[in-house]
Amino acid sequence: MKIRLGENSYGKNAIQLSKIIRHPAYHEFRQITVSVSLKGDFEEAHTNGDNSKILPTDTQKNTVYALAKDHFKSSVEDFAIYLANHFVSTQPQVGTATVAIAEHLYQRIMLDGNEHPHTYIGGGSEKHTTVVTKDATSVSVTSGIADLLILKTTDSAFEKYIKDTYTTLKETSDRILATKCTITWEYDPLPADYTEQYNSIREVLLRTFAGHKSLSVQQTLYAMGAAVLESHANVKDVYLEMPNKHHIPFNLEQFNIRHENEIFMATDEPYGLISGRVTRE
Numbered sequence: 001m002k003i004r005l006g007e008n009s010y011g012k013n014a015i016q017l018s019k020i021i022r023h024p025a026y027h028e029f030r031q032i033t034v035s036v037s038l039k040g041d042f043e044e045a046h047t048n049g050d051n052s053k054i055l056p057t058d059t060q061k062n063t064v065y066a067l068a069k070d071h072f073k074s075s076v077e078d079f080a081i082y083l084a085n086h087f088v089s090t091q092p093q094v095g096t097a098t099v100a101i102a103e104h105l106y107q108r109i110m111l112d113g114n115e116h117p118h119t120y121i122g123g124g125s126e127k128h129t130t131v132v133t134k135d136a137t138s139v140s141v142t143s144g145i146a147d148l149l150i151l152k153t154t155d156s157a158f159e160k161y162i163k164d165t166y167t168t169l170k171e172t173s174d175r176i177l178a179t180k181c182t183i184t185w186e187y188d189p190l191p192a193d194y195t196e197q198y199n200s201i202r203e204v205l206l207r208t209f210a211g212h213k214s215l216s217v218q219q220t221l222y223a224m225g226a227a228v229l230e231s232h233a234n235v236k237d238v239y240l241e242m243p244n245k246h247h248i249p250f251n252l253e254q255f256n257i258r259h260e261n262e263i264f265m266a267t268d269e270p271y272g273l274i275s276g277r278v279t280r281e
């Protein structure tokens with residue numbers, strides 16, 4: 001029987017790195033999770049146990065910490081590109097390096113109307129993500145937002161869907177719309193300033209979510225993706241995952257209390273999961 005090795009990769013996942021950038025008047029604090037994955041000439045490692053072309057994942061991890069000192073200064077995208085390029089250009093057996101970074105967001109706390117110089121508040125579950133894939137001739141950058149918890153208390157309906165024997169869901173013209181969404185977009189061409197692009201795309205996403213008169217999560221998902229493509233010529237496509245964080249109206253009428261769409265029961269599971277890619281024709 002002929003057996004052969006198929007597609008393979010290896011690397012270090014979930015490297016936790018924090019950095020203080022000390023400015024004279026204040027400190028910047030950054031916290032990231034980095035994953036490295038390498039593809040290349042690793043056939044012999046798998047079939048013969050020959051490790052002569054293996055850069056240990058432990059060394060990959062150490063490289064991330066070492067290079068962060070001088071090269072993690074601005075955006076996570078710039079650092080990911082630097083790291084991916086390092087592995088491709090210093091290791092001839094590596095054909096493609098993929099570096100994924102998720103940044104955990106912190107802001108300096110406000111005290112007496114001023115940002116405190118060295119004390120921070122976390123940004124909740126939201127993360128700024130990037131996945132950079134680099135080979136000898138090309139680089140791709142897909143950035144995004146992960147676990148962004150957003151909610152609106154009106155301008156969301158869900159009506160006129162299929163009703164069959166098993167339907168119990170009541171139509172609503174005014175419900176809570178809540179999601180902890182993960183959104184990614186590919187840049188093409190690559191921007192000069194990733195942080196500026198990220199902030200501007202994030203604002204378009206939030207503005208669209210807020211302003212959209214939603215007939216369903218599906219429709220809001222499409223509107224958010226389309227708004228990014230309409231406002232950012234260098235975004236090739238947008239992928240959105242929007243779990244529906246249900247807030248179910250609680251039946252107060254069983255206690256003879258009038259239901260005025262004010263009291264809900266938040267449920268974690270099961271949850272609707274709506275996902276979709278919005279792209280240019």
Ligand SMILES: O=c1[nH]c(=O)c2[nH]c(=O)[nH]c2[nH]1
Binds near residue numbers: 169216217218
């Ligand atoms: O926006 C929605 N889309 C659905 O497909 C769906 N299904 C459901 O039960 N509630 C909702 N809400």
